[in-house]
Amino acid sequence: MNHIDEMALFRLGVLGPLTSRGELARGELARLIRQIAQQEYAIPGSQRRHISEKTLRAWYDLWRRDGITGLASKPRTDRGASKLSEAVQDAVLAAKRENPRRSIRQIRLLLEGAGVVPRDSLSKSAVHRLLKIHGLSRISGPCVVPDEKRSFVAEHAGSIWYGDVLHGPTLLLGGKRRKCYLVSLMDDASRLIAHSAFCLSETALDIEGVLKQALMRRGLPGRLVVDNGSAYRSATLQGICARLSIRLIYCRPYQPASKGKIERWHRTLRSQFLAELDTTHVRDLGDLNARLWAWIDQIYNRSKHSALGEHTPLSRYQQDLPRIRLLGPLAAQLDELFWHRVKRLVRRDGTVSYEGTRFEVPYELTGQHVSLVVDPHSGTVMHVENEAGQAIGAATRLDALANSTRRRQRPGSDAASAHVSTGPNLIELAHQQHYPHTEQ
Incomplete structure (x- = not known):
């Protein structure tokens, strides 16, 4: 039997909805190609997940002309040759x-x-x-020393955590197609997933939310190794780690091997979780995460890991429980550690805005810049602080209807008449000079 090219088999499988049909009605070819292009594929030898409509049309034309042999990958005819004189x-x-x-x-x-x-x-x-x-493409010489890369493992659980984001599937959530992002935190020594969650974005806020849950469940890591992306370099995440004495370490750009363990976790998740996921049961993000957490806690963390010998990630982690830093008294302050502070100018009506909602603050702060303290995970505004970080008043949601009948504080006539000058008064001096004979 003649060998069939692997790429030809893959392309034929992609074109299945087209090749399995006979004559296509007018406009049906374009509609089917558009549907095929919207799917995600594990393309051999490529990191891409989608195939363009133009490419699909070219494959279809090749199949119609030459059959499956037309879909085989063809080596470049100019490979090994140079166009230079x-x-x-x-x-x-x-x-x-x-x-x-x-x-x-x-x-x-x-x-x-x-x-x-x-x-x-x-x-x-x-x-x-x-x-x-000619084998001369690398820069070499006595001053060029390649980076030394060695396999290592942390001495005990809780020493090093890795954080990373995986671009997940696009699912129908709440009646809309939404792309999901998996934010994960893994312990180096035990391979335990401290916490992981699907989010609808990959912002600093999403990463902080996963970190908060991981800290409550698995204690405090000594070091947190993360990507060099902007989300991980946010001032809020750096502040949280500093206050919790977690050393935040950024990987060098374009060095995926430095996070090889969590990259391996991503491969496991794709092959064992995403491949088995029945999306007909997933109505919203909560449904998706409920299935993820059940799989992590009941299957992944309790399955033997090849790098751990006879241990599972959970049993290896539990082995080091006496060494792990627990939250202790910090548990009561954990919510506060994750609060955000946003600068706002208090308007003339004594209000500030946050996320499209107006809040009333003490009226004497009008015209001043203040810090609005908010819990971004619940969307709750807590209070107002000054530049020194001291609480200077509450922030309550504006009730414009109630304000229509609210009695306002005005300067009283009694207060105005009670003013007695104790020094020179320019008005009285001018009056005396202009009317010198007026009785005092």
């Missing part, structure tokens, strides 16, 4: 061999300066391909 090739290779530390940019500048090639005519990719063919 022999003279330019020799000059590029000579420049690299003369100084292996030269970058492509330096080689191009050198050849332009020597008059070998016109300015801006030498393609960077062409030089790179030529060097790669």
Whole structure:
């Protein structure tokens, strides 16, 4: 039996709704291709999850013309060849061999300066391909030392946690198609998932919400290793970790191996949870997370892990319970540690706004800048603080209807008449000078 190309089988499976039909009615081809393009696929040799309508139409035309052989992947005919002239090739290779530390940019500048090639005519990719063919593409030399990468494991549970976000599936939630993001925190020594949750975004607030639940369930980690993304670099997350004595560590950009353990967790979740998920039972985000948490607690954390010998993540974590930092007295203040502070200018009517809602603060703060203290996870406004962080009043939701009958404080006539001048008064002095004969 002739070997069938793996890519051809994959493409034929994608085109199944088209190839399984006979003649297509007018407009049906475009409609089916549009539906196929909206699905997610595990594309061999690629990190992408979607296939464009243009590509699907090209595959379909190839299948109609040549059958499954037309869908096979075809190697490049120019692989291993260079489009540069022999003279330019020799000059590029000579420049690299003369100084292996030269970058492509330096080689191009050198050849332009020597008059070998016109300015801006030498393609960077062409030089790179030529060097790669001859095994010279890497910058080498005595001053270039490759990063040392070694496998390691934390000595005990709670020493190191990893945090990361996985782009999850697009599901029909509440009648709308929404993309989900999985925010997870994993313990290094035990591979235990401290907490994980699907969210509708990957903001700092989502990450803080998962961290808060993880702290309540699994105690305080010594170090938290996270991505270098903007969500993890938020001032609020940094402040929370600082107040809890958690050392926040950022991975170097484009170094996925530094979080290899949690990347492996993502693969497990895709193959064991997402592959088995019956979305017909998922009505909203709560349903999705309820199934995730049940699977983590009952299956993942209680299954033997190849890196832990005979232990499960849960049993390995429990082995180190005496070493784990518990919240202790901080548990009562945990909500406060996750509060946000937002700067606001108090309007003339004594109100400030937050998330489209107006709140009344003490009227004497009118015209001042204050910090509105809010619980972002519940959307509750707590109180108002000054620049020193001291509470200076409550913040209550504006009730404009009640204010229509509210008695306002006005300067009283008695208070005005009670004023007695104890020093020179410009008005009285001017009056005396203008009317010198008026009786006092």
